[in-house]
Amino acid sequence: MKTSHILASVVALAGIGVGIFIQNRCNDAKLAKLRKELNAIHMEATAAAADRADEDERPQRVAPAIVPFVQAAAPSSEAQPNEPEHAPPTVPAKPHSWTAQDLSDHYAAAFTAEDEDADWASRARQTAEERVRADLPAGSELRSVECRASICRIETSHADRDGFREFARRAFNDPTTGVWNGGSFSTIVSGNTDPGTPIVVVSYLAREGSNLPPPDPSEQP
């Protein structure tokens, strides 16, 4: 190998080494600049957090991942809308069965929602009062009758369950003694478990020739 070739190779290697050195210096300078910028951002964020902590001394600034169901469900002046992480965990849907209370609530709501048809309501109330009194067994009393547009609400009391059953059969299930031919729903609302206490019953009776509106499955709680 010629000497000139060796020298050329050394010079080239030296050039490459110098190039690498210069490149490293440039990278170090860029890294230093980035570190400075990051430090500045960190300082600003810390200062802002300190300011917010001074303004609001509530102990918990960050919403917990899971909020107790009662806390999440309870209405509160501090309730925060649009916070999906506060929603109670979803519970798998389970088959629902209608209870007497569900049905009672349904018919009560249907009755309450009606506007009054004054003409029909007046006549219906009078008729219902007369016929219900005729159907009451001994020890039973008529407490109230209220009619709206297509439904009457009748409240009665009975000495015992036998009295209730006798009344329900005569007033709503026997075409020869019934108040009128309409669909009905009757349920014991109090006195169900205390012996000696009169049983209070609320009945809903549909207009003659009509049935009560059945509950829609979508109403199932």
Add this chain to the structure above:
Amino acid sequence: MNHMNHTKKSLTILAVAALAVAALAPVASARGLGGWGGHADNPSQATSFSENWNAVAYNGSNTARWDIPLVIDNVGSLTPVAYVYVSGASSNVSCSSQAVSQDQSTISNTVWASPSVGNAWTSVTPGTVTTVTNGSAEIACFLGNGSKVQTVTW
């Protein structure tokens, strides 16, 4: 070859899944019962009813009530339909359905409905009743002489 096997396996899994879903899907079913599956509401009138090809026929005077219990598969609303023969005027048959809770604290009834025509085989649909958990339901029909309840469906 591998690709073919993979495709076959996927199709098989899909077919099995579809069959499983079909097997689990609720089947739209209807219950039915011959009229003779009931009983006289007043036991003293039981002898005035007779069986006739699964139907119940009333042979007495005036009218008498026949009660037919309805099997409940799922708690909810029932709309029973009685297929009847009306002897004479349509008012000689009238039916009502009712639901009662297990402790008899809640009772609901529909109207008493009569067929629209007399002297004919026809159906009567009194309306819908909603049963509560562990409750029971029935359809009751007043029948005049010569009238029948052939079936009840719900």
